[in-house]
């Protein structure tokens with residue numbers, strides 16, 4: 001029988017705990033060690049989670065023979081350095097989103113990964129969800145024509161007292177934390193970006209809490225990515241194409257519903273001056289019929305479940321890459337992560353106060 005991958009986790013926060021919960025559903029992975037900036041905290045966290053090894057020294061963990069691969073789950077500002085340590089030890093590493101704090105850090109990490117032939121993948125977990133894969137397949141199939149406009153919004157209110165990292169001026173902000181998903185999807189679906197505009201609201205510490213990004217793609221398409229830490233948004237994605245529309249239902253980060261509707265040029269009807277009122281017009285004039293149609297439209301959409309936990313598809317993908325000796329993910333390539341960070345950085349720098 002194949003032995004489970006022995007994973008070391010660098011981090012003791014919310015996401016480290018959340019991923020440990022997801023991993024309970026994955027018999028292919030066992031967590032053998034925890035690393036933290038603080039040894040006592042690592043021990044406490046490991047004890048809470050039933051993990052044997054704990055250390056306050058990340059180098060010790062990545063070099064530990066009981067660790068085959070590493071998951072970097074600490075603060076965003078520490079991602080690149082932690083992942084580099086893993087690359088130096090030639091251990092495959094899954095790095096929380098965003099891959100790094102800056103585009104330079106991301107590029108350095110990507111180069112090191114390629115030079116060392118070591119697998120590095122950003123945890124852009126949504127891209128591995130069945131609904132996202134189906135969206136890409138539908139678009140590639142060509143039946144909806146060419147993509148023209150993407151709208152993606154992700155926001156719900158969170159309080160600084162419960163989410164210190166998100167509101168830390170050296171680490172957080174909504175652009176890095178939440179726009180990362182929409183920007184990665186936009187690049188994935190609509191290709192390279194030539195120009196970025198951004199409007200944002202900042203709190204009294206200068207942290208961006210709401211942002212509205214507009215990406216101009218080389219193809220001529222436009223993406224609109226809106227994100228918030230201070231408001232509830234629709235949490236949906238909507239892709240307008242020349243021959244139809246594809247959409248991801250709420251919650252877009254974790255979507256399980258794909259909607260689709262086609263409108264082929266042949267379906268366009270000409271206005272017919274003086275035409276008689278037909279059956280269709282009579283039905284349309286009946287409010288009850290419109291209500292039934294609306295109910296049907298609202299429930300339309302394919303349910304594409306992710307299984308027991310939304311993080312399982314990306315974990316399964318990571319394990320498959322390791323088992324297959326792959327050095328990079330085709331689904332979440334490093335170039336995508338680097339380009340995403342370049343855009344996030346431009347948006348952060350180019351922000352016009354809103």
Ligand SMILES: NC(=O)C1=CN([C@@H]2O[C@H](COP(=O)(O)OP(=O)(O)OC[C@H]3O[C@@H](n4cnc5c(N)ncnc54)[C@H](OP(=O)(O)O)[C@@H]3O)[C@@H](O)[C@H]2O)C=CC1
Nearest residue numbers: 011012013014015016036037073074075076096097098165
């Ligand atoms: N993929 C996803 O869906 C999500 C990803 N993330 C990403 O995960 C990363 C971590 O986010 P998250 O786990 O929410 O952040 P947390 O603030 O919960 O934890 C981050 C780090 O802060 C330190 N820390 C946490 N709590 C305490 C405490 N009580 N006392 C002292 N230190 C503490 C720990 O450092 P140490 O490791 O040194 O112990 C921990 O690793 C971010 O990069 C974020 O973008 C976040 C949420 C969801």
Ligand SMILES: O=C1CO[C@H](CO)[C@@H](O)[C@@H]1O
Nearest residue numbers: 097158166177178181253
């Ligand atoms: O990446 C993320 C996914 O969703 C979280 C909340 O549910 C965000 O805050 C987070 O950073």
